[in-house]
Amino acid sequence: MSATAEILDSVQSGYKWGFETDIEMDLAPKGLNEDIIRLISSRKDEPAWMLEYRLKAFTAWKQMAEPEWARVQHPPIDYQDLHYYAAPKKKAGPKSLDEVDPELLKMYEKLGIPLKERAILAGVEPDPNERPQIAVDAVFDSVSVATTFRETLSKVGVIFCPISEAVRDHPDLVKQYLGSVVPVADNYFSALNAAVFTDGSFVYIPKGVRCPMELSTYFRINARNTGQFERTLIIAEAGAHVSYLEGCTAPQRDENQLHAAVVELIAMDDATIKYSTVQNWYPGDADGKGGIYNFVTKRGACRGARSKISWTQVETGSAITWKYPSCVLIGEDSVGEFYSVAVTTNHQQADTGTKMIHIGKGSRSTIVSKGISAGRSNNTYRGLVRILPSAAGARNHTQCDSLLIGDECGAHTVPYIESRNPSAKVEHEATTSKIAEDQLFYCRQRGLSEEDAVNLIVNGFCKEVLKELPMEFAVEAQKLLAVSLEGSVG
Amino acid sequence: MLEIRGLTASIGEKPILKGIDLVVPDGEVHAIMGPNGSGKSTLGYVLSGRDDYTVTGGSVTFNGIDLLDLEPEARAAAGVFLAFQAPIELPGVNNANFLRTALNAIRRAHGESELDAIQFLKLARAETKRLAMPDDMLKRNVNVGFSGGEKKRNEVLQMALLRPKLAILDETDSGLDIDALKIVADGVNALRSPTFSALVVTHHQRLLDHLVPNRVHVLAHGRIIRSGGPELAKELEKSGYADVLAAAA
Ligand SMILES: Nc1ncnc2c1ncn2[C@@H]1O[C@H](COP(=O)(O)OP(=O)(O)O)[C@@H](O)[C@H]1O
Ligand SMILES: [Mg+2]
Numbered sequence: 001m002s003a004t005a006e007i008l009d010s011v012q013s014g015y016k017w018g019f020e021t022d023i024e025m026d027l028a029p030k031g032l033n034e035d036i037i038r039l040i041s042s043r044k045d046e047p048a049w050m051l052e053y054r055l056k057a058f059t060a061w062k063q064m065a066e067p068e069w070a071r072v073q074h075p076p077i078d079y080q081d082l083h084y085y086a087a088p089k090k091k092a093g094p095k096s097l098d099e100v101d102p103e104l105l106k107m108y109e110k111l112g113i114p115l116k117e118r119a120i121l122a123g124v125e126p127d128p129n130e131r132p133q134i135a136v137d138a139v140f141d142s143v144s145v146a147t148t149f150r151e152t153l154s155k156v157g158v159i160f161c162p163i164s165e166a167v168r169d170h171p172d173l174v175k176q177y178l179g180s181v182v183p184v185a186d187n188y189f190s191a192l193n194a195a196v197f198t199d200g201s202f203v204y205i206p207k208g209v210r211c212p213m214e215l216s217t218y219f220r221i222n223a224r225n226t227g228q229f230e231r232t233l234i235i236a237e238a239g240a241h242v243s244y245l246e247g248c249t250a251p252q253r254d255e256n257q258l259h260a261a262v263v264e265l266i267a268m269d270d271a272t273i274k275y276s277t278v279q280n281w282y283p284g285d286a287d288g289k290g291g292i293y294n295f296v297t298k299r300g301a302c303r304g305a306r307s308k309i310s311w312t313q314v315e316t317g318s319a320i321t322w323k324y325p326s327c328v329l330i331g332e333d334s335v336g337e338f339y340s341v342a343v344t345t346n347h348q349q350a351d352t353g354t355k356m357i358h359i360g361k362g363s364r365s366t367i368v369s370k371g372i373s374a375g376r377s378n379n380t381y382r383g384l385v386r387i388l389p390s391a392a393g394a395r396n397h398t399q400c401d402s403l404l405i406g407d408e409c410g411a412h413t414v415p416y417i418e419s420r421n422p423s424a425k426v427e428h429e430a431t432t433s434k435i436a437e438d439q440l441f442y443c444r445q446r447g448l449s450e451e452d453a454v455n456l457i458v459n460g461f462c463k464e465v466l467k468e469l470p471m472e473f474a475v476e477a478q479k480l481l482a483v484s485l486e487g488s489v490g
Numbered sequence: 491m492l493e494i495r496g497l498t499a500s501i502g503e504k505p506i507l508k509g510i511d512l513v514v515p516d517g518e519v520h521a522i523m524g525p526n527g528s529g530k531s532t533l534g535y536v537l538s539g540r541d542d543y544t545v546t547g548g549s550v551t552f553n554g555i556d557l558l559d560l561e562p563e564a565r566a567a568a569g570v571f572l573a574f575q576a577p578i579e580l581p582g583v584n585n586a587n588f589l590r591t592a593l594n595a596i597r598r599a600h601g602e603s604e605l606d607a608i609q610f611l612k613l614a615r616a617e618t619k620r621l622a623m624p625d626d627m628l629k630r631n632v633n634v635g636f637s638g639g640e641k642k643r644n645e646v647l648q649m650a651l652l653r654p655k656l657a658i659l660d661e662t663d664s665g666l667d668i669d670a671l672k673i674v675a676d677g678v679n680a681l682r683s684p685t686f687s688a689l690v691v692t693h694h695q696r697l698l699d700h701l702v703p704n705r706v707h708v709l710a711h712g713r714i715i716r717s718g719g720p721e722l723a724k725e726l727e728k729s730g731y732a733d734v735l736a737a738a739a
Binding site: 437443444449457464 | 563567571574583
């Protein structure tokens, strides 16, 4: 059998993160209505303005319809058949390891979180002089269970906490910025998120501060039939600098689970926000059963002059991905970047890309998208570059490459370019290639196994994106690519 | 020792090799010559295990092991190396990384320790220097944007690093200038030992001047129609394949 035929024949190997954690849960009844929203709000001890915000969003959502333009297909989602709140019963914030639910610790272990970090997650403040330092926030279903390094960060004025806490402790900041980049009614899923979001991270970097460590959040959906609606808000004041990374996993289940997050980034003058995602939600089995529906709205506003927002994503999971991390380039000479690797295998569907909206003079954007499709999957890049009349001298460069493994998968490139300033320069390059039989043979003739050969070729294909990830995570991402494609090779 | 007995192979339904008998004892270099389309490259692919080629009969043993039974990577580990007539490009894959991965795969298969990046670079730099190749050859992506001659030299570099027991060179000298040709020949000569043998596919006596083969075989229409000593190549260079073909017909 030819190698390609074997690839097509193969089934995906197991999803390593597909375990379920048996923790006593506080679970809201299924369904979505005002009472449920009130319940979420009261569980979170929210002020009245937050509840109002949610209720308004709910009203807006009820009048909206699911978008249909994406190249994804799924049976209708019954929004009344989900739990909108699920939390481990033991209260978060333990003082010693003994107080932490051992199941939670086991989960961290299975997620591959290093032992030291596990202890940190359990609430022990670590030695700030140790390297590398990564502050972690872990969001488990609807609540943030632990945030590390908070004291170290607060010494330089950096706020890194669950957003539910920020609503209570930093209401002015939250009121000012929440929904300022992604308005409630921006789209169907953002409205839903605004109504029912449960947790996520809040980051505030004051003027002139370089965040002394990587910030990172682990998102984990565990409870059955729950939706996860996280909300993340990152604000970088003038001259501030922050690098943030999120990782996501979920148990292996036959039914589909919904994830609809909203992420808003705000960068003022000379500020830089680097936002990296390694998304590995459960993708469903080889027959396309189960998996996460990932409908995410991520948008950054470069409000200040010379501000910069850079999105890097490695997307290997989810049954369906609907996600367009975007930059609104308002400031003069502001910079937007989007580096993406999206891998689809089996029956996965990904419709992902970015939007770069150029408003400021001399604003620049770079888009590098690498789509890898195997099995019967479909991988679509959808990107918008819009140059407004005010954006004199704006520039965009888009590089969009697709790699096919086998003959039954699809790669699609849908670029929209709208330029309303003649001095702007927009360049778009696209390529589609296949892992050719002769490439695999060449590698194998030199002694590499077929799997190593595929990894080498795939990593070569993604190199420009992987090098944008923080060092520690680039290695993880490479491993993840290898694991994701493991089943694709005979 | 390489022993090929009655080997037949097809591509799809089309028979290409129609009964090859060939023995290459340890330490010997044999040249394979023959008109275009006669099956020379096919022989190299079949020996190294390429998928689209179906072996329909015969046997191949190398140092006593049945080669046809092995996956391509296992054949590589057993010491088989094919210098491709048209080396393949691997976009984004750094040449040094590729070579190190390959070398370590083979070292692993032999139960040897893997080389780290620094150990490998030291080794690779020594070889590039010996082969008069620019250092940046290691930094560039595998064969991407290489000139024809650079690609061929890159094959020789790989051979030098992987130290095969059986090297099959498929027109590695074609399209090379005289200096590059000498480098290819030196590459093979440097490996020569009582435990190394080579099959060298070539159209040119020039390469054989440097290599001096133990035997020369003429392959035509999927069969070896004539074998002889080094003088056979000289004869072919003078009078072409026509006489040999006519005599065999
Ligand atoms: N992929 C292929 N499909 C069909 N025929 C092929 C293929 N590759 C080679 N051939 C045929 O096999 C024969 C031998 O080819 P090859 O081994 O490349 O010859 P040589 O190397 O001696 O020039 C030729 O007739 C050629 O057309
Ligand atoms: Mg040939």
